[in-house]
Amino acid sequence: MSNTADTRTHRRPISEASEWSFDLVEQYNEAIDECAAEFGLDTYPNQIEVISAEQMMDAYSSVGMPVGYHHWSFGKQFLETWRGYKRGQMGLAYELVINSNPCIAYLMEENTLPMQALVIAHACYGHNSFFKGNYLFRTWTDASAIIDYLVFARSYVSECEERYGVEEVEKLLDSCHALMNFGVDRYKRPSPVSAIEERRRQEEREEYRQRQVNDLWRTIPDMNPDEDGEDSEHQRFPADPQENLLYFIEKNAPLLDTWQREIIRIVRKMAQYFYPQRQTQVMNEGWASFWHYTLLHRLYDKGLVTDGFMLECLDSHSGVIYQPPFDSPYYSGLNPYTLGFSIYCDLRRICEAPTEEDHHWFPDIAGGDWLKTVHFAMRNFKDESFIQQFLSPKVMRDLKLFAISDDDQEDVYRITAIHDEAGYRNLREKLARQYNLSYREPNIQVWNVNLRGDRSLTLRHTPQDRIPLGESTQEVLRHVHRLWGFDVHLESVEDGTVVGEYHCPPQPMEDE
Amino acid sequence: MGMRTHIVDRRLNGKNKSAVNRERFLRRYRKHIKRAVSDAVQRRSITDIERGEDVSIPSRDIDEPVFHHGRGGHREMVHPGNKEFVTGDELDKPQGGEGEGQGSGQASPDGEGMDDFAFQITQEEFLDFLFDDLELPNLARKKLKDTETFHYERSGFTTQGIPAKLDVLRSLRGAHARRLSLSGKRRRRLRDMEAQLAELKAHPESDDPAFSPSEQIAELEEKIAELKQNLKRVPFLDEIDLRYRQHVKRPRPATSAVMFCLMDVSGSMTQGHKDIAKRFFILLYLFLKKNYKKIDVVFIRHHTSAKEVDEEEFFYSRETGGTIVSSALKLMKQIIDERYPPSEWNIYAAQASDGDNWNDDSPICGKILGEYLLPMIQYYAYVEITPQDHQMLWYEYEKLMEQDPDSFAMEQITDAADIYPVFRQLFERKAA
Numbered sequence: 001m002s003n004t005a006d007t008r009t010h011r012r013p014i015s016e017a018s019e020w021s022f023d024l025v026e027q028y029n030e031a032i033d034e035c036a037a038e039f040g041l042d043t044y045p046n047q048i049e050v051i052s053a054e055q056m057m058d059a060y061s062s063v064g065m066p067v068g069y070h071h072w073s074f075g076k077q078f079l080e081t082w083r084g085y086k087r088g089q090m091g092l093a094y095e096l097v098i099n100s101n102p103c104i105a106y107l108m109e110e111n112t113l114p115m116q117a118l119v120i121a122h123a124c125y126g127h128n129s130f131f132k133g134n135y136l137f138r139t140w141t142d143a144s145a146i147i148d149y150l151v152f153a154r155s156y157v158s159e160c161e162e163r164y165g166v167e168e169v170e171k172l173l174d175s176c177h178a179l180m181n182f183g184v185d186r187y188k189r190p191s192p193v194s195a196i197e198e199r200r201r202q203e204e205r206e207e208y209r210q211r212q213v214n215d216l217w218r219t220i221p222d223m224n225p226d227e228d229g230e231d232s233e234h235q236r237f238p239a240d241p242q243e244n245l246l247y248f249i250e251k252n253a254p255l256l257d258t259w260q261r262e263i264i265r266i267v268r269k270m271a272q273y274f275y276p277q278r279q280t281q282v283m284n285e286g287w288a289s290f291w292h293y294t295l296l297h298r299l300y301d302k303g304l305v306t307d308g309f310m311l312e313c314l315d316s317h318s319g320v321i322y323q324p325p326f327d328s329p330y331y332s333g334l335n336p337y338t339l340g341f342s343i344y345c346d347l348r349r350i351c352e353a354p355t356e357e358d359h360h361w362f363p364d365i366a367g368g369d370w371l372k373t374v375h376f377a378m379r380n381f382k383d384e385s386f387i388q389q390f391l392s393p394k395v396m397r398d399l400k401l402f403a404i405s406d407d408d409q410e411d412v413y414r415i416t417a418i419h420d421e422a423g424y425r426n427l428r429e430k431l432a433r434q435y436n437l438s439y440r441e442p443n444i445q446v447w448n449v450n451l452r453g454d455r456s457l458t459l460r461h462t463p464q465d466r467i468p469l470g471e472s473t474q475e476v477l478r479h480v481h482r483l484w485g486f487d488v489h490l491e492s493v494e495d496g497t498v499v500g501e502y503h504c505p506p507q508p509m510e511d512e
Numbered sequence: 513m514g515m516r517t518h519i520v521d522r523r524l525n526g527k528n529k530s531a532v533n534r535e536r537f538l539r540r541y542r543k544h545i546k547r548a549v550s551d552a553v554q555r556r557s558i559t560d561i562e563r564g565e566d567v568s569i570p571s572r573d574i575d576e577p578v579f580h581h582g583r584g585g586h587r588e589m590v591h592p593g594n595k596e597f598v599t600g601d602e603l604d605k606p607q608g609g610e611g612e613g614q615g616s617g618q619a620s621p622d623g624e625g626m627d628d629f630a631f632q633i634t635q636e637e638f639l640d641f642l643f644d645d646l647e648l649p650n651l652a653r654k655k656l657k658d659t660e661t662f663h664y665e666r667s668g669f670t671t672q673g674i675p676a677k678l679d680v681l682r683s684l685r686g687a688h689a690r691r692l693s694l695s696g697k698r699r700r701r702l703r704d705m706e707a708q709l710a711e712l713k714a715h716p717e718s719d720d721p722a723f724s725p726s727e728q729i730a731e732l733e734e735k736i737a738e739l740k741q742n743l744k745r746v747p748f749l750d751e752i753d754l755r756y757r758q759h760v761k762r763p764r765p766a767t768s769a770v771m772f773c774l775m776d777v778s779g780s781m782t783q784g785h786k787d788i789a790k791r792f793f794i795l796l797y798l799f800l801k802k803n804y805k806k807i808d809v810v811f812i813r814h815h816t817s818a819k820e821v822d823e824e825e826f827f828y829s830r831e832t833g834g835t836i837v838s839s840a841l842k843l844m845k846q847i848i849d850e851r852y853p854p855s856e857w858n859i860y861a862a863q864a865s866d867g868d869n870w871n872d873d874s875p876i877c878g879k880i881l882g883e884y885l886l887p888m889i890q891y892y893a894y895v896e897i898t899p900q901d902h903q904m905l906w907y908e909y910e911k912l913m914e915q916d917p918d919s920f921a922m923e924q925i926t927d928a929a930d931i932y933p934v935f936r937q938l939f940e941r942k943a944a
Contacts, residue, residue, distance in 0.1 A: 178578055
């Protein structure tokens, strides 16, 4: 502590008090902006909006969209958020940021000045640069068009409500929401379109979409109307299984009106917009935390903030990245902030102070340029591949990770790997897989449509590791049935054998 | 760099962005909420009926279904915080077959919490649900009563008004502008002449013998004096500067109502009876309050004679003796005549009794009601709180109901659980 006095003489903090003002927020933002530039953070322009706690809850409950169509589920979300807030359970409630250009970030008026600075660093420079840089966001979302599109979607939905009734639209949205996670092309690159373009196309679609559907149902070869079953295996429709259920229904459901197809499309576009976020939680939150931590330290080093400011920020920071152990009553899985933050921090360490182990595990990175390395890691991966690539033995040791196997054919749980030499690779692979969306969600695809017979739709579930479908499956199938308009079947097929079946409307059991 | 950031204060923007979504949510779950509301009416004490209510909905009714993994099969999960495990350790599964399905006590990410979804509705929403589908019978718009039916709204400024409404700031601002525009030129001239005068006085010698400085000075001084006099005539505050705040009188679209509570307090009415009656009156009061801005409540209690009393005495003081219902009806008629002309008031009445009356009196009651009261009032509801057989009064009233089903209704209540259903029945929205 001998040189504390020294640094203090150089300290010329922007402010001493913890009350914020617009002027101070601007000054801090400018200072942070300068630091961010030093580190080469490339961001969209920022739009910082100061809002009240209640407005923040509004924002939260519309899943973070500044404009949204109306639906009861958002009302439910609000009540849930409100309850959480009142009980003081809400986590990082003081921060919300939207992947748009300009990047919109909300500051809650209740926050103290250090908290505002932390949120600015975290959201306006951390998340913002992630949105702009990460390849998933670049390919799947169009930041400059999203707000316009949301406005379009909202007015389209409310027009439909006027024309066809709130209830009709609500039912349709319920069904679409049930399939939202299956409304994304996971592998094909989608084309982001703007709102104007969307409106124009929508008019074109009105006419031609119906024609397309009609064509499908007209061009049915009707050589043998009685025949069904085995033979149809040869000429399934679609020829290849389709993973995007909503897309398939939008294009091919026989009975839907054009406005219903348009609403399905809107939900599909939302799903697509959120798709990158679902796959980059660890990376995104880790990146934002790494940068608020790094940027605020830089401010401190420059003498622009006080010790008290720094203490408050660090206190909040350690709350955010706290990881309760598995046996704690507060445990609810791995904290993505902790995991991501630890990996980025360790990447910097591996570059700046590599050990023998690092040279062995990361020969390309160890001793390299840390800024280039973390940026590379941020840009070109998603959670699954990021963990596979960059989770180091040190982070596994620090977090004391272990893998446990639960097999319903065994009487005991087994510890299959821990944070030791023998376990690192295994552990890393298992953790990466855990973040793979197609592992977290069941694999269900459109398998066949009975074009010549009852027009029924068959979906096929391919179980992984014998994991069956959950209890709400029948309920979801009712939604599929509502959209499709004819019988819907879902079969779980493992190695060519049907291991489970669902039908809507339900079929009488054969042995009854 | 900082230029690329835009900071906006949104705090004054619409707060309730979620209002529509909330309303949609409440509409979707109205069955659950209504059940909670009607339970609350039974359970709550009367004094706190005017607040919101906790509602809870079973999560199976509220979960939004999605395709997800079920229990079973084989899973491997990575967790933090290992203390003593080493690879190859075996741990017993919890007994009882089902188990967690996930290992190490973690709540399964796809499992459903069995907790109910709990939330609160506001008092206003509570009342909406409470009186949903109910309609005030004969909701007639009465002649507007002046004192209550007009109100004043601000509507800009005017040049005429009373001193109390003078807007000082605006008036002075006007005066200032007027003074500037009226005197600006002259002031400038005055300033010029004063400068000239000062110049002359400073250098009294002149090159031009035709004009002696002293003459010029005198002339200038005279002009200056005249100008000053002139300027003084521009008043500091003129009548035309005055601005008054303007208020216009707008008729209020609300009507007023009076509610008569009539109750038998003779010896046969127990406190239990009275509590039931009280709940019924409270429901009526809340219901009227939803529809009228101003409501007077008149309490009339009776045994053999009737008396207008305050609320406390109405519900809680005890009496003994016989019953003459007509005494209360007569008093009600008298009060209407004196204070509540039917042309200006919507009149509602609710009568609670155990059905006991002097037999000779019941036909009189029918007559007073049928001939005098019912033509004047909106609605008369009679509740008979008794598990026993009806007596004369009931049969007399039945005739009234046949005569005038639009403004007279009657029901029997046997215990507290009946109150709400009976109330609903009495005020049910009648199919057009």
